[in-house]
Amino acid sequence: MNGRDVFEYALVRVVPRIERGEMINAGVLVYCRAQGYVGARVHLDEARLRCLDPSIDVDGVRAALRGYQGVCGGGEGAGQAAGDDPGRRFRWLTAPRSTVVQPGPIHTGLTADAAREADRLLELLVR
Secondary structure, rough: OOOOEEEEEEEEEEEEOOOOOOOEEEEEEEEOOOOOEEEEEEEEOOHHHHOOOOOOOOOHHHHHHHHHHHHHHHHHHHHHHOOOOOHHHHHOOOOOOOOEEEEEEEEEEEEOOHHHHHHHHHHHOEE
């Protein structure tokens, strides 16, 4: 496969008012089993978010996004998921939930460098 490995990714979305269904992309989760990699990249466009809901708890949203990064990083920052392997942490993060910050569907691709892929997807799909 030309030195490329299968990877999976999901967007992290902020849905300030579930009943309206409006959302913005605020991050991307990337998992590559072959490279033992799971990572999160986040970027919160506060102005866009406030257009959807001027009263949104931005600090709460930022804390939730930091939580995604912490679980991806493993160790102490992963809380209860600290001992889980990268695949289990990715599956836990991408499990459907109906909260303000939530994962989108999982997509796949091929990459030679999963960390660089996370950066590329952040620029392409979030910023």
